Amino acid sequence: MKPETAAKKLGILLEAAPEEFREGVVTRDELSALQTDPPEWLQVLRREGPHPRQVVAAKLGVSNSGLARGGITEPLTTAQIKELLGQPPQWLVQERATQAAVRAEKRRVAERDAERAVRADRQDGEAGGGGGGAGV
DSSP: OOHHHHHHHHTOOGGGSOHHHHHSOOOHHHHHHHHHSOOHHHHHHHHHOOBOHHHHHHHHTOOHHHHHHTTOOSOBOHHHHHHHHHSOOHHHHHHHHHHHHHHHHHHHHHHHHHHHHHHHHHHHHHHHOOOOOOOO
16 A cells, blocks of 8 residues: 555555555555554654644644644644643634534434434334234
């Protein structure tokens, strides 16, 4: 697979990976080995960054769009992320609240849909079952 794909699967920023990783081809076996027994460079990169956009968003508890609205366009290191979390700017407070509201709404909709499914199953069971109909 392409290095870009492997980096995405590993959750790392391709530009921060060693040159031999960036310029080579990664087989599925190599990717599996990197995931199960990561070399030192991968451990350091995952621990300290710089991190790709989706990892930064997850660590900050916001969406990728929230990062853009907050003006975060570059990869961040773990130290930079901790600094933002330690003294969150107003945009981060707002985006985290928005993200929490979105998650709560998704849970509410999922619960509602589950309740509807249970009711539909009960109605199907009552309409279709019961036996005791007129025989021949």
